[in-house]
Amino acid sequence: MKKASKKMWVILLLIIGVAFIEIPAYGEEWTAVQKEIWELEEARWKALTQRDLEGFLKYHHEEGAFWPYWSLTGEPLNLAKFKEFLLPIEFYSAELKPLSIKVFGNVAIVQYTCKYSTMGGNVHSRFTQIRMKQNGIWQVIGNMLYKTN
Numbered sequence: 001m002k003k004a005s006k007k008m009w010v011i012l013l014l015i016i017g018v019a020f021i022e023i024p025a026y027g028e029e030w031t032a033v034q035k036e037i038w039e040l041e042e043a044r045w046k047a048l049t050q051r052d053l054e055g056f057l058k059y060h061h062e063e064g065a066f067w068p069y070w071s072l073t074g075e076p077l078n079l080a081k082f083k084e085f086l087l088p089i090e091f092y093s094a095e096l097k098p099l100s101i102k103v104f105g106n107v108a109i110v111q112y113t114c115k116y117s118t119m120g121g122n123v124h125s126r127f128t129q130i131r132m133k134q135n136g137i138w139q140v141i142g143n144m145l146y147k148t149n
Contacts, residue, residue: 124149
């Protein structure tokens with residue numbers, strides 16, 4: 001009887017331990033600022049899939065550095081060049097999965113994965129974005145995309 005009781009306690013402690021390790025990784029509550037930033041990201045992609053390039057780019061800082069994986073220059077692009085690269089691409093759908101949003105005062109680092117479809121097929125990518133709050137708006141000041149498929 002005592003042996004079974006000890007086993008039960010060990011199993012129970014293991015389950016509780018795993019739950020405490022997993023909950024922060026997958027169920028962490030976001031702050032209002034993190035939610036605001038994520039909503040902006042979702043709105044950006046919604047605009048892109050509705051072929052509203054201006055709506056997609058409206059929260060990008062004019063002096064930002066943007067580095068899509070398809071850039072042929074091998075270096076980050078300014079906003080005008082980024083727009084030029086995006087202009088001919090048709091995005092049909094996007095499925096975003098947030099990984100991390102870290103806020104440091106008026107700067108935020110946003111990391112997520114995205115599965116999106118374009119006229120060239122389906123793409124799976126990882127994104128890292130740097131946003132800066134300026135004049136009350138969380139503007140994208142830098143990003144880097146990495147294709148995973």
